[in-house]
Every structure is written in structure tokens, then in C-alpha cells.
Amino acid sequence: xxxxxxxxxxxxxxxxxxxxxxxxxxxxxxxxxxxxxxxxxxxxxxxxxxxxxxxxxxxxxxxxxxxxxxxxxxxxxxxxxxxxxxxxxxxxxxxxxxxxxxxxxxxxxxxxxxxxxxxxxxxxxxxxxxxxxxxxxxxxxxxxxxxxxxxxxxxxxxxxxxxxxxxxxxxxxxxxxxxxxxxxxxxxxxxxxxxxxxxxxxxxxxxxxxxxxxxxxxxxxxxxxxxxxxxxxxxxxxxxxxxxxxxxxxxxxxxxxxxxxxxxxxxxxxxxxxxxxxxxxxxxxxxxxxxxxxxxxxxxxxxxxxxxxxxxxxxxxxxxxxxxxxxxxxxxxxxxxxxxxxxxxxxxxxxxxxxxxxxxxxxxxxxxxxxxxxxxxxxxxxxxxxxxxxxxxxxxxxxxxxxxxxxxxxxxxxxxxxxxxxxxxxxxxxxxxxxxxxxxxxxxxxxxxxxxxxxxxxxxxxxxxxxxxxxxxxxxxxxxxxxxxxxxxxxxxxxxxxxxxxxxxxxxxxxxxxxxxxxxxxxxxxxxxxxxxxxxxxxxxxxxxx
Amino acid sequence: xxxxxxxxxxxxxxxxxxxxxxxxxxxxxxxxxxxxxxxxxxxxxxxxxxxxxxxxxxxxxxxxxxxxxxxxxxxxxxxxxxxxxxxxxxxxxxxxxxxxxxxxxxxxxxxxxxxxxxxxxxxxxxxxxxxxxxxxxxxxxxxxxxxxxxxxxxxxxxxxxxxxxxxxxxxxxxxxxxxxxxxxxxxxxxxxxxxxxxxxxxxxxxxxxxxxxxxxxxxxxxxxxxxxxxxxxxxxxxxxxxxxxxxxxxxxxxxxxxxxxxxxxxxxxxxxxxxxxxxxxxxxxxxxxxxxxxxxxxxxxxxxxxxxxxxxxxxxxxxxxxxxxxxxxxxxxxxxxx
Numbered sequence: 001x002x003x004x005x006x007x008x009x010x011x012x013x014x015x016x017x018x019x020x021x022x023x024x025x026x027x028x029x030x031x032x033x034x035x036x037x038x039x040x041x042x043x044x045x046x047x048x049x050x051x052x053x054x055x056x057x058x059x060x061x062x063x064x065x066x067x068x069x070x071x072x073x074x075x076x077x078x079x080x081x082x083x084x085x086x087x088x089x090x091x092x093x094x095x096x097x098x099x100x101x102x103x104x105x106x107x108x109x110x111x112x113x114x115x116x117x118x119x120x121x122x123x124x125x126x127x128x129x130x131x132x133x134x135x136x137x138x139x140x141x142x143x144x145x146x147x148x149x150x151x152x153x154x155x156x157x158x159x160x161x162x163x164x165x166x167x168x169x170x171x172x173x174x175x176x177x178x179x180x181x182x183x184x185x186x187x188x189x190x191x192x193x194x195x196x197x198x199x200x201x202x203x204x205x206x207x208x209x210x211x212x213x214x215x216x217x218x219x220x221x222x223x224x225x226x227x228x229x230x231x232x233x234x235x236x237x238x239x240x241x242x243x244x245x246x247x248x249x250x251x252x253x254x255x256x257x258x259x260x261x262x263x264x265x266x267x268x269x270x271x272x273x274x275x276x277x278x279x280x281x282x283x284x285x286x287x288x289x290x291x292x293x294x295x296x297x298x299x300x301x302x303x304x305x306x307x308x309x310x311x312x313x314x315x316x317x318x319x320x321x322x323x324x325x326x327x328x329x330x331x332x333x334x335x336x337x338x339x340x341x342x343x344x345x346x347x348x349x350x351x352x353x354x355x356x357x358x359x360x361x362x363x364x365x366x367x368x369x370x371x372x373x374x375x376x377x378x379x380x381x382x383x384x385x386x387x388x389x390x391x392x393x394x395x396x397x398x399x400x401x402x403x404x405x406x407x408x409x410x411x412x413x414x415x416x417x418x419x420x421x422x423x424x425x426x427x428x429x430x431x432x433x434x435x436x437x438x439x440x441x442x443x444x445x446x447x448x449x450x451x452x453x454x455x456x457x458x459x460x461x462x463x464x465x466x467x468x469x470x471x472x473x474x475x476x477x478x479x480x481x482x483x484x485x486x487x488x489x490x491x492x493x494x495x496x497x498x499x500x501x502x503x504x505x506x507x508x509x510x511x512x513x514x515x516x517x518x519x520x521x522x523x524x525x526x527x528x529x530x531x532x533x534x535x536x537x538x539x540x541x542x543x544x545x546x
Numbered sequence: 547x548x549x550x551x552x553x554x555x556x557x558x559x560x561x562x563x564x565x566x567x568x569x570x571x572x573x574x575x576x577x578x579x580x581x582x583x584x585x586x587x588x589x590x591x592x593x594x595x596x597x598x599x600x601x602x603x604x605x606x607x608x609x610x611x612x613x614x615x616x617x618x619x620x621x622x623x624x625x626x627x628x629x630x631x632x633x634x635x636x637x638x639x640x641x642x643x644x645x646x647x648x649x650x651x652x653x654x655x656x657x658x659x660x661x662x663x664x665x666x667x668x669x670x671x672x673x674x675x676x677x678x679x680x681x682x683x684x685x686x687x688x689x690x691x692x693x694x695x696x697x698x699x700x701x702x703x704x705x706x707x708x709x710x711x712x713x714x715x716x717x718x719x720x721x722x723x724x725x726x727x728x729x730x731x732x733x734x735x736x737x738x739x740x741x742x743x744x745x746x747x748x749x750x751x752x753x754x755x756x757x758x759x760x761x762x763x764x765x766x767x768x769x770x771x772x773x774x775x776x777x778x779x780x781x782x783x784x785x786x787x788x789x790x791x792x793x794x795x796x797x798x799x800x801x802x803x804x805x806x807x808x809x810x811x812x813x814x815x816x817x818x819x820x821x822x823x824x825x826x827x828x829x830x831x832x833x834x835x836x837x838x839x840x841x842x843x844x845x846x847x848x849x850x851x852x853x854x855x856x857x858x859x860x861x862x863x864x865x866x867x868x869x870x871x872x873x874x875x876x877x878x879x880x881x882x883x884x
Contacts, residue, residue, distance in 0.1 A: 003871070004863070004871045004872035004875050005871065005872055006868050006869075006871060011868055011869060014832075016774060017773075017774045017830050017831055017832055018830045019771075019772045019773055019774055019775075019828040019829075019830055019831050020828045020829040020830050020831075021732070021771060021772045021828060023730070023731040023732060023733050023734075024690070024730075024731050024734075025731050025733035025734060026733065075579070076578055076579060077578060077579075077580075078580060078582065079579060079580065079581045079582065080581075080582055081581065081582045081583060081584050081587075083581045084581055084583060084584070084587055084617055084618050085618055085619070085620055086581070086620070087581055087583075087587075087618050087620075087621065088618065088620050088621050088622055088623065089620065090579050090581075093579040094578060094579055097579075112578070115576050115577070115578050116578050118574050118575075118576075118577075119573070119574065119577040119578045119579070121574075122572060122573060122574045122577070131623070132622070132623075133571070134571050134572045134573055134574075135572075136569065136571070136572040136595060137571055137572075137591060137594075137595055137623070138621075138622075138623040139622070139623045139626060141622060190622075191622055191623075191626065192626055193625075193626040193629060193630070193665070194622060194626070194661065195657055195660075195661040195664075231739065231742070231784075232742050232746070232780070232781070232783075232784025232785070232787070232788060233739075233780045233784060234780075237697070237739075238693070238697050239697065241700065241701065241704040241705075243704065243707070243708055243749050244708060266749055268700075268704065268743060268747040268748060268749075269743075269747065270697050270700040270701060270704070271693060271696050271697040271700055271736070271739060272693075272696070272735050272736050272738070272739030273739075274693060304787075307787070309873075310873075311780075313870050313873040314776065314870075316869060316870065317869075318869055319869065323869065328691075328693075328735055328736075329735040329738075329776045329777050329780060330733045330734070330735045330775070330776060330777050331691065331735070356880075395876060395879075396871075396872035396873075396875040396876055396879075397872040398872050398873050398876055399870070399872065399873065400869055400870065400871070400872065403869060
């Protein structure tokens with residue numbers, strides 16, 4: 001059987017051809033290729049399968065978990081003055097650290113967890129939303145709100161002082177803050193008077209999903225905003241511009257794909273495709289896709305999933321640059337895109353699968369009944385496993401999961417015996433952000449995650465609509481769900497889909513041996529499944545056992 | 547210890563601030579990720595909190611915000627306060643723009659610097675944004691792929707277009723400048739993205755037959771100049787997809803890049819009216835070029851030659867782009883399973 005994820009060490013190490021036309025981009029590329037490939041020749045392959053060497057110098061490269069733990073611990077309780085540039089991003093410093101430790105399987109003691117919770121609660125603004133630092137210093141902002149809420153999912157609990165109760169009490173205020181951020185075209189400012197981009201959308205949608213505060217008015221036009229950020233390359237840009245539809249604009253370009261079906265705006269993406277924004281956009285689209293909006297059958301506005309997948313896999317660097325991901329076409333590989341791009345490929349895979357299915361459904365329509373596998377168990381109970389016929393077909397890994405792990409182990413880890421931590425590329429200093437994003441990407445590369453239709457179905461059956469927190473008060477009288485039934489159906493779908501991710505255990509692929517294995521992060525949210533479940537159950541008032 | 551060497555004069559010892567009771571940061575006991583602030587930063591923030599709590603809009607408040615921003619250009623709260631104060635005091639925003647010119651040089655990667663600039667331009671609202679365009683062009687020279695700068699340029703044209711202040715000459719000049727950028731570095735994907743906006747995505751972009759043919763030719767010429775340039779390939783594919791055009795008619799310009807032992811390439815017929823590859827191809831152009839093979843596979847697929855297309859994707863998977871072996875195998879199966 002051919003390997004669909006070949007090791008760097010089995011691939012030719014050829015530079016990007018110059019086509020005898022050198023430019024600045026080519027020179028930068030060649031520099032990076034040389035810096036990375038020289039490390040690969042010095043260090044031995046991490047793959048235990050290929051290096052059954054008795055040579056004592058030839059030690060396989062391991063994930064130096066202890067060093068990385070030390071690196072994170074060294075800044076967690078005290079940061080030197082130069083970190084002032086992150087003074088408005090302290091929830092991120094918390095998230096990068098606690099999530100990295102979670103991936104590494106390092107448990108925090110209860111005292112530290114309590115300190116995390118009480119610190120984060122100081123960032124919670126009475127106006128709703130979390131600020132980048134204490135709320136007596138800073139305004140609430142969408143990005144720290146994501147980082148704080150996810151950190152509370154990791155370190156908090158439902159008990160007194162555990163942080164979740166305070167979040168529960170803040171749901172309405174957080175919702176109001178979100179609505180304050182909303183623009184009519186579907187974009188969100190990141191804070192009062194702040195910029196509009198898809199980072200804000202992503203952070204808001206994750207939090208609104210987790211806290212059970214999604215309403216039709218909150219997500220109105222958001223799908224259109226996101227889909228019009230998709231560029232001609234297939235990836236997504238930071239933002240889009242809504243041209244007010246006027247006589248001067250409308251006539252000329254009727255076959256323009258950027259044109260909105262909503263006639264109030266003509267939209268154009270506002271820069272080139274970029275890994276970070278592609279991650280935010282695809283994850284946002286994915287979250288929106290689980291929300292049933294009764295009066296909007298075409299919701300969410302479609303994106304081109306095939307193009308997004310193609311763009312994403314093309315960002316993976318060649319063997320000579322270690323198989324890491326770059327963030328834009330013709331830019332350099334950087335370990336932070338292991339998560340931004342690598343982490344989004346499972347989403348692309350799922351969206352492509354759905355697109356394929358709707359294609360084949362429309363083809364077979366009227367022809368015969370839909371393909372359904374009815375599984376009868378011994379006990380006589382019937383479980384419909386619609387669509388699992390697609391789930392069952394093993395697909396090849398859509399990106400090179402082995403190469404990405406090799407990049408992480410060899411190029412992204414700080415040199416052994418140094419400070420620990422992971423980095424952009426050799427020659428760059430490690431930091432918390434790159435440590436978290438490298439490790440998150442490594443987790444995606446080791447574990448095959450898929451969004452399972454059958455699990456979503458069984459989640460829906462388990463969902464108890466009689467339990468839940470009060471509906472948030474909407475801004476406009478018609479901004480909410482039109483009936484209680486509609487609201488309950490939406491809650492059920494959102495909850496069932498959020499918990500629909502499952503690992504294909506047979507497809508686990510750990511380069512360098514078992515000790516390199518890290519915990520499994522959940523696509524879209526980027527927290528471990530064991531953190532996601534109790535947290536979201538708390539806000540949807542569903543039993544722990546489900 | 548540190549105080550002995552510091553020449554910093556605390557605000558409390560300055561006449562201007564004697565009426566203000568500073569407010570310390572409320573971090574609670576034993577916070578995590580505390581930052582060991584410099585005396586100057588802590589002091590400025592203590593006074594900023596007091597000023598902001600009193601909603602004081604004053605010259606000294608502006609000075610304070612500048613102090614903080616210079617020490618931490620990512621302090622979005624302080625930026626917001628500064629903007630609101632500038633507006634309330636009806637300050638000369640052109641002066642502020644001058645200050646930002648200086649700031650941007652050191653803080654090209656700060657979201658806040660660029661957003662502040664965007665707000666300033668919105669308020670100043672010049673009749674003709676040319677001098678701002680010129681400034682942006684200049685600042686891209688040392689950093690030709692700065693994402694914020696390019697996004698800002700997109701906004702600048704979009705915003706002033708909606709105000710009716712972008713003339714046809716503006717668009718032409720901008721297109722020419724963009725071509726100069728691509729002439730300097732045809733691999734600059736940011737410049738390609740800008741070309742897409744100018745030629746395709748913006749309202750009133752020319753998308754008649756001639757304009758489209760011109761654009762396809764432009765992309766093909768770029769491919770012929772640098773056959774391994776992903777930016778040019780993506781631009782070409784983007785055009786075809788956007789305008790729902792078939793891939794096959796351009797194959798004569800593509801097939802020379804697909805040469806491999808398993809296949810021969812037909813001569814293009816005489817009436818092909820698009821740029822052809824240079825002959826010989828540029829040095830250091832190993833064949834086949836994976837992008838060309840992918841194009842060929844997609845062209846076969848569009849002609850319902852699924853088996854042949856699958857074969858091409860199979861070759862990418864097993865021989866010519868093994869890094870993406872899994873993806874090409876997925877493409878192959880997608881062809882043959884239909």
C-alpha cells in the first residue's frame with residue numbers, strides 16, 4: 001500500500017525552482033529552506049520505523065514535553081517587563097499556556113486553577129465580555145472573550161468560585177456586548193470603536209455557541225460576511241467591504257461571484273487569503289452551519305469548500321522546508337500555521353463531504369429512496385445511521401500528517417537543553433503563542449478527527465429540551481426565535497453538533513513513538529473534548545452522562 | 547534599586563497632575579501572568595484609569611494616551627480613548643496623521659495603528675485621497691507583503707469609491723502601480739490579490755470579453771515568466787472559476803509544462819490566441835510543473851474524461867507532488883468513483 005503521508009526523509013529535498021527569475025520572495029524562500037533543511041540533516045529522523053540504529057548518537061527526536069512545560073511555567077506567574085506589548089492580551093497568555101499544558105497532558109494543581117479563575121474574573125467587564133486585562137483598566141473585546149471563556153472551560157468548574165457560575169450570570173451582559181459590536185452588514189467590531197475582521201466573528205461565535213446565547217438577530221448577515229471573505233485563491237481574507245448598493249454599482253457585474261444575494265450590499269474581500277483568517281472563517285461557517293434558521297433555507301451562505309481545501313493543502317511546505325505550513329501563497333512556513341491551516345483541514349474535509357453528499361443526493365433525487373443503512377441490533381432496537389455509509393469509507397489523510405509532525409519535532413522545537421518552547425522556525429525565539437499553535441497543530445496531525453453524523457443524531461435524541469437557562473433578551477422585538485419550539489430546536493442542533501466530533505482511534509499516527517503522543521484537541525473550538533463536554537453541558541443544562 | 551538609576555519623574559511630582567488621584571490596576575490577589583511593568587508604564591496607566599473614569603477629555607489626557615501607546619502600541623482601550631478625545635477636542639486630525647506616519651514605521655504589525663489611521667482618514671475625509679495612497683505605496687516598499695498595509699489599501703479605495711472620489715485615472719494609475727509591484731516581484735501574492743480587486747472584484751471593474759481576455763493573458767504571461775509561481779497559477783484558476791469559464795481552451799499554453807515520460811504533448815494549433823510558453827523554457831524549470839498537471843487533470847475532468855483525469859491526479863500523488871500524496875489520492879478517487 002502506498003503511503004499517503006510520506007516522511008520528509010523519504011522525499012527529495014529540492015529547492016523551489018528559480019525559473020532563472022530570482023526575486024525577493026525567492027531569496028527569502030531559499031534562506032528558509034537552507035535554515036530548515038540543515039537542521040534535518042543534523043538531526044535524525046524521529047520516525048522509529050526508519051531508524052533502527054544502534055548508533056548512540058542517532059537518538060530519535062522526541063517531543064521534549066518537560067522542557068516545554070518548564071518554558072510555560074517560567075512565565076505563568078511572572079512576566080518580565082518586555083511583555084508589556086501583551087498587556088492587552090493577558091487572557092491569551094493564559095489560554096496559550098493552559099491549553100498547551102492540556103495538550104501535553106500536564107495537570108495544574110487546584111491552587112493554580114483557582115488563581116487562573118480569579119484572575120480571569122477580574123477581566124470580566126460588568127458591561128459584558130472580557131477585557132485584555134483587569135476590567136478597571138480595559139474595555140471588553142471579542143478576542144480576549146474567547147481566550148477567557150476557553151481558559152475557564154479548562155481551569156474552572158461549576159462550584160462556587162469556579163468561574164462558570166459567574167459566566168452564567170453574565171450571559172445577558174455578554175449577549176448585549178456582542179450586539180453592541182454588531183454591524184448591519186454582518187461584521188463585528190472587536191471592541192467599541194475597534195476594527196472589523198473575522199477574528200472577532202470567530203471568537204464571538206464560539207462563545208455564543210458555548211453559552212447558549214445564539215439568536216437570529218445575532219447571526220443575521222454573519223454568514224454573508226464570512227462567505228464574501230473567501231478569495232479567488234480559496235482561502236479567506238481578514239475582512240470584506242460592503243459597498244452600499246446604488247445605481248452606480250449594480251448594473252455592470254451580474255455574474256460576479258462576490259455579489260451578495262442580499263441586494264443591500266455588494267461585497268468584496270479586503271486582502272489576500274491568509275491562514276489565520278481562513279481558520280476563523282471556516283470555523284465560523286461551520287458553527288453557523290449547525291444553526292437551523294427556519295425562514296432562511298439557504299443559510300448559511302455557501303462557501304466553496306473544495307477551493308478552501310485545495311488552498312489549505314497547498315500551504316504545506318515541501319520537504320526542504322520541513323513540511324510545515326505557510327500562511328499565504330509564496331510566504332514562508334511558520335509553526336503557528338500548523339494550527340491555523342492544519343487545524344482547519346478537518347473542517348474542509350467535513351464541508352467537502354457535505355457538498356459531495358448534497359451533490360449525489362440531488363443526482364439520485366426521484367430516482368430511488370435515499371441511501372440509508374438501517375442497523376438492527378440484537379436487542380431489536382433500530383438505529384438509523386443515515387450517511388454513515390460515507391463516514392465508513394476510509395479516506396486518505398488530506399494533508400501530510402507525518403511531515404507536519406516532523407516539522408514540529410525538528411524545526412519548531414527550541415534546541416534541546418535550551419529554554420524549551422516552540423517557535424515560528426529555526427532562528428526565531430519560542431513564545432507562548434507559537435508553543436500553543438504548534439502543539440494544537442501537532443494534535444491535529446496525530447489524531448484523525450471527524451464530525452460524525454451518527455453521533456450528532458444520537459446527541460439530538462439525548463437532548464432534554466425541558467432543561468436550559470433562560471433565553472437572552474433580544475435587542476429588537478423580532479430578533480429572537482419566533483417560537484419556543486424553534487428556539488429549542490436550535491439549541492438542540494447547536495449543542496448536538498458542537499459535541500459531534502469523534503476521533504478515529506485506528507487512524508492515530510504518532511511520529512517518533514508513543515511518548516510523543518499528545519492529547520486530542522477539538523477542531524473549531526481548540527480545547528480538549530474532555531473540557532468541551534462538561535462546559536457546554538453546564539450552559540445547556542444537560543446531564544454529565546450524555 | 548531600580549529607582550536609583552531611573553531618571554523618570556513620577557506624574558505625582560509634576561504640577562500638571564497634582565489634582566488627580568491615580569487608580570491602581572485591580573488585578574486581585576495572586577494573579578497569573580502578571581507583567582513586571584516599568585515604572586513609567588505603571589504610572590501612566592494609574593493616571594489613565596483615573597482620567598478615563600472621570601471621562602476627562604483634555605490635552606493632558608492626550609499626552610497620557612500617547613505615553614501609553616508608545617510603550618504598548620497594542621493597548622486598544624487607550625487608542626479608543628485617544629480617538630474619542632481627539633474628536634471631542636476638535637483637534638487637527640492632520641497633525642495626528644503626521645504622528646501616525648512616525649508610529650507606523652515602528653509598528654507595522656499593530657492592528658491598532660492601522661485602525662486608528664482608518665478612523666482618521668474617515669474623519670478628515672479628503673476630497674482626493676491621492677496623498678494617502680502615495681504614503682501607503684511608500685510604506686510598502688520596505689515591507690511589500692505587510693498584510694495590514696494591503697488590507698488598508700483595499701479599504702482606502704473602497705471607502706473613497708463609495709464617496710465618489712475615485713476617478714478613472716485613479717484606477718488606471720493604481721493598476722499601473724500594481725503592475726510595477728508585480729514587475730519587481732512576480733511572486734508577491736499580496737500584489738496579485740490587489741490586482742484581483744482592481745481588475746475583478748471592485749464595483750465597476752471591467753469584465754467584458756476584451757478585459758477578461760487581457761486578464762487571462764496577463765496571468766499566462768506571468769506563468770510563462772515564472773512557471774513555478776503559485777500566485778500566477780492561482781490567479782489564472784481564480785479567473786476561470788469566477789467567470790465560470792472552461793479550462794480546456796487554454797490547454798495549449800499549459801501542456802508544455804506537463805511533459806513527463808508517460809505522455810506526449812500535442813503541438814498547439816495555429817489559431818490559438820493566447821501567450822504560449824517561451825521556447826526554450828526558462829532554465830531551472832524542472833518538468834512537469836505540478837500546477838500544470840493539476841490544471842490538466844481538472845481540464846480532463848470537465849470534459850468528463852474521469853479515468854484519464856484520475857490517472858493524472860494519481861501521478862501527482864505517487865510521483866510529482868508526493869508531499870500532498872493524500873490530497874491527490876482524494877482527487878483521484880473523486881474522479882474514478884463518480
